[in-house]
Amino acid sequence: MTGATARVQALVARAWQCAAVAAAGPVLGFGLMAASQAGVIDRRLAFEVLVVPWGVWLALLGLAAALLALVITLRGTRKAWLPAVLAVALAFGSAAGFGWLRQAFAEAGPLDVTTNMADRPGLGRALLERRMAAGGLDPAALPAGQGACAVGASLPTQVAPETAAWALRQAGFEVVGYGVGRADGVRQDRAFGFGHDAVVRIRPGQTDVRVTAREVWRDGGATCRLARKIVQGLTASP
Numbered sequence: 001m002t003g004a005t006a007r008v009q010a011l012v013a014r015a016w017q018c019a020a021v022a023a024a025g026p027v028l029g030f031g032l033m034a035a036s037q038a039g040v041i042d043r044r045l046a047f048e049v050l051v052v053p054w055g056v057w058l059a060l061l062g063l064a065a066a067l068l069a070l071v072i073t074l075r076g077t078r079k080a081w082l083p084a085v086l087a088v089a090l091a092f093g094s095a096a097g098f099g100w101l102r103q104a105f106a107e108a109g110p111l112d113v114t115t116n117m118a119d120r121p122g123l124g125r126a127l128l129e130r131r132m133a134a135g136g137l138d139p140a141a142l143p144a145g146q147g148a149c150a151v152g153a154s155l156p157t158q159v160a161p162e163t164a165a166w167a168l169r170q171a172g173f174e175v176v177g178y179g180v181g182r183a184d185g186v187r188q189d190r191a192f193g194f195g196h197d198a199v200v201r202i203r204p205g206q207t208d209v210r211v212t213a214r215e216v217w218r219d220g221g222a223t224c225r226l227a228r229k230i231v232q233g234l235t236a237s238p
Contacts, residue, residue, distance in 0.1 A: 008077045015080035018069035019087040022062035025094030029055055036192045043192045044217055047105075055098040059091070066091035109221035110149050112142045114210040115231065121201035121210040126177060127184040131197050136214030139197075143216070149224035152231050155207040159234055164200035164207070167233030171226055173198050187226065194219070196226055200234070207234060 032051055036043040069084040114120045123131065123139060132138070164183035165175045173185030173196075183200040195214035200207060211227040213219055 008079055011072050011076040012080045012083070015069045015072045015083035015087070018065040018072070019083040019090065021065035022069075022087040022090035022094065025055055025058035025062050025098060026090060028058060029094070029097060033191050039193075043194060044215070047101075047192050048218065052098070052102055052105075055094075056102060059095040059098045062087075062091035062094050105218045105220040109219050109224050110143075110146045111213040111216060111219065111223050112139060112144070112210075113146055113149050113151055113212075113223050113227040114208065115151055115154050115227075116208040116210075117146070119208075121182075121199045121208050123197060123199055123210075123212070124177070124182060124184050127186070127197055127199065130176065130186065131195075131214060134195060134214065136195060136197070137216070139212045142212060146224070149221070149227070151209070151224060151227045155231070155234055156205065157207060158202055158204050159200075159207045161202065163234065164202060167230050168198060168200065170233040171198070171229035173226075173230075189222075194222075196223060198226065198230060200230065209234070 029051055032041065032046040035041040036046040066084075066087040069080065069087040073080045073084040112120075161178045161180065161183055165178040165185075168175050168183055168185035171185075171187075173187045175183060175185050177184050181202050183202075185198045187196045187198070189195070194217060196211055197214065198209070198211045200209055209227055209230050211223050211230065213223050
């Protein structure tokens with residue numbers, strides 16, 4: 001093996017090392033998502049301590065590794081183009097993903113949202129038992145106040161239970177029961193497993209919605225968005 005050949009092989013190997021460094025961020029993110037979904041690690045620890053701060057630093061490290069891989073390809077050997085392209089794709093994908101997480105969940109939105117602040121719909125017994133069995137907090141323990149969440153007021157109409165169930169499904173909830181006077185639903189975040197419970201209370205001439213997070217976390221306004229989706233579904237049902 002000539003010296004030139006050995007140098008090229010060393011540069012290609014270095015470029016592959018850069019790609020491995022760029023892959024560290026995505027591996028951490030997806031690994032912790034899977035672990036939190038499986039209950040191996042606490043979801044708040046996975047998100048607030050490990051993913052957001054460490055993920056951002058790993059994304060920055062990945063960008064530096066991708067830059068080095070490009071330098072190796074452009075100034076060293078063109079045979080390193082494959083690991084260089086892979087490193088760039090992984091680094092920019094990781095930076096975009098962690099950047100989105102950091103921005104989307106930077107603030108804590110309201111965790112208990114309803115269309116009727118004066119008379120909040122209560123969670124049914126079956127729904128409450130399911131919530132507590134999953135480790136969720138009693139809704140009364142959640143911070144009060146909806147802040148700037150514009151969810152609207154009570155609907156001045158009595159919707160059918162089937163319509164309420166349809167609106168819950170449209171908002172991404174699993175319907176766990178519906179009938180005279182109410183419809184109940186549960187939803188679990190696909191990334192880290194954070195949960196929400198929802199109830200649509202139906203009375204003569206009035207329908208109310210309530211969505212509650214199962215635990216205190218920086219949801220980035222997810223509870224408010226889910227409540228609005230249910231209300232929109234109720235008003236736009238077929």
